[in-house]
Amino acid sequence: MSNVAAQESLDDFRLRARAWLAENLPRRSQSGLARTARFLDEESRLARHRVLQRTLFDAGFAGLCFPIEYGGQGLSVEYQRVFTEESLPYEMPSAFNVPTLGILAATLLDFGSEAQKLRHLPAILRGDEYWIQFLSEPSGGSDLAGALTTAVLDGDEWVVNGSKVWSTRAHLCDYALCLVRTNWDVPKHRGLSVLIMKIHQPGIEIHQTEMLNGSREFCQEYFTDVRIPYENLVGEVDEGWTVATRWMYHERSAVGGASPYVSGVGGDGAHGPNAAMLELAAHLDQLDDPRVRDRIAQGYLEGVIHDQLIDRVNAAMRDGKLPDSAATMLRLYKGLIAADYASSAFQVAGPGAVAWRSGEDAVGDFGVGFLMRQVSQIGGGTVEMARNVIAERLLGLPRELSTDRDRPFREVRTNR
Numbered sequence: 001m002s003n004v005a006a007q008e009s010l011d012d013f014r015l016r017a018r019a020w021l022a023e024n025l026p027r028r029s030q031s032g033l034a035r036t037a038r039f040l041d042e043e044s045r046l047a048r049h050r051v052l053q054r055t056l057f058d059a060g061f062a063g064l065c066f067p068i069e070y071g072g073q074g075l076s077v078e079y080q081r082v083f084t085e086e087s088l089p090y091e092m093p094s095a096f097n098v099p100t101l102g103i104l105a106a107t108l109l110d111f112g113s114e115a116q117k118l119r120h121l122p123a124i125l126r127g128d129e130y131w132i133q134f135l136s137e138p139s140g141g142s143d144l145a146g147a148l149t150t151a152v153l154d155g156d157e158w159v160v161n162g163s164k165v166w167s168t169r170a171h172l173c174d175y176a177l178c179l180v181r182t183n184w185d186v187p188k189h190r191g192l193s194v195l196i197m198k199i200h201q202p203g204i205e206i207h208q209t210e211m212l213n214g215s216r217e218f219c220q221e222y223f224t225d226v227r228i229p230y231e232n233l234v235g236e237v238d239e240g241w242t243v244a245t246r247w248m249y250h251e252r253s254a255v256g257g258a259s260p261y262v263s264g265v266g267g268d269g270a271h272g273p274n275a276a277m278l279e280l281a282a283h284l285d286q287l288d289d290p291r292v293r294d295r296i297a298q299g300y301l302e303g304v305i306h307d308q309l310i311d312r313v314n315a316a317m318r319d320g321k322l323p324d325s326a327a328t329m330l331r332l333y334k335g336l337i338a339a340d341y342a343s344s345a346f347q348v349a350g351p352g353a354v355a356w357r358s359g360e361d362a363v364g365d366f367g368v369g370f371l372m373r374q375v376s377q378i379g380g381g382t383v384e385m386a387r388n389v390i391a392e393r394l395l396g397l398p399r400e401l402s403t404d405r406d407r408p409f410r411e412v413r414t415n416r
Contacts, residue, residue: 010082017086020059025052025090042217046130046172049093053127056093056263063101063125065260066109071122077260084264092264093127098380099168100124100131102254102262104177107247111235116196120175133247134164134178134197134221139414142385144179144244145188146404148414149223151180151195153230158195160203160226168379170219171206173199177247183238184410191409192240194247196232203227213368248381249324255380256330258310274299277345280366286348295344302337309333325393332386338376346370 008016056062057071064080066072073079105124108117123129140146149162160180170176176197183191199206203226208216235243253259278296286292313329316322346353349366356364377383391397404412 014082017083021090027089028091046095049095050127052093053096057126070117071125080260087264094264097262098254099133102259103250104131106250106261110246111243129174132167132170132173132176134176136166138165142382147179147181149180151182156230158228160223163222165220167219169217185408187406188409189241191238193237194234194240194243195228212371249327251380252327252331256334258330281348292348299341325389328386328389332383335377335383339373342369342373
């Protein structure tokens, strides 16, 4: 596809993608009410998405914006947008979007060695490797630079000890990018490194945490003398914060719905749930209720604003009028409207979302979605942290007071 598509107009590409999708991918459920909050069989879902990802790859529709030399198609983001638009009626491998493609593969593209990129990026695009990020720690909260997980060099291997948490589907993943501390005698931001970690190996113990919706996708990992080859270092030793800064840019961009590396919608941070609320209202015969119509209209307008915000922020960053940290505005807005949508849908659903007879009751899923609404304001960095970034890096307001700045991290009190 690459050599052909490079000469192909957007209109011709759209027609070709439309025909291929209709012939090769299964259509989504016609019901917008289907499973809005619950994926109880994550293993089966991921296995299915691996097959779908390989199907896209074999046809030349995977990694449209990734370079050709790493298994992608080397196309501009406009082609990815067209493909996403055409793919909306079809089941897509959305499990790969965040964090594997939109965050981690993107970070590898920026900071990985040539050997790392050649080894892992084609495998990711084929669906052979599924990645997770090991960032948050039990004692760290949103303070990523306060990482206590340690990597010590022993010959030509790193020996890692510590723990990470809130790692979605880590038990099903193949690799992780892991932020570790490699130097305790410098201020915390200057003593970090990033390693590629193979997950299923000696010394790694994974515990799953059950959430309100019954899912057990959140994990905590315990590392005991985990040995990692030296060449799995991403970037430079003790320069992990430089990598992490770009890593966070990709996370905010992906969660905000603006990453050029994700494909399709669902699990990728992009908006688009308003159709489900519209069908819910029709299912409950509430389309004539002016309050319900107002909520549906508000959801639609928030989606339009989101699209326009993505275009404006991306254009400003591309032209150098705004720094990369402006992607935080997209993450903040997305978190706010997603929580607002969950609350609105819950009110439209009414009593059926408060108590229901069966776990298969689709209206009841909107109740579960309401209980889980804060996830959109926490996952991918909290909205509070987003506001801090906007205040300090975009508006130029003073930094919050920090007692550990410029102090060797060894001297910083962390916990008992």
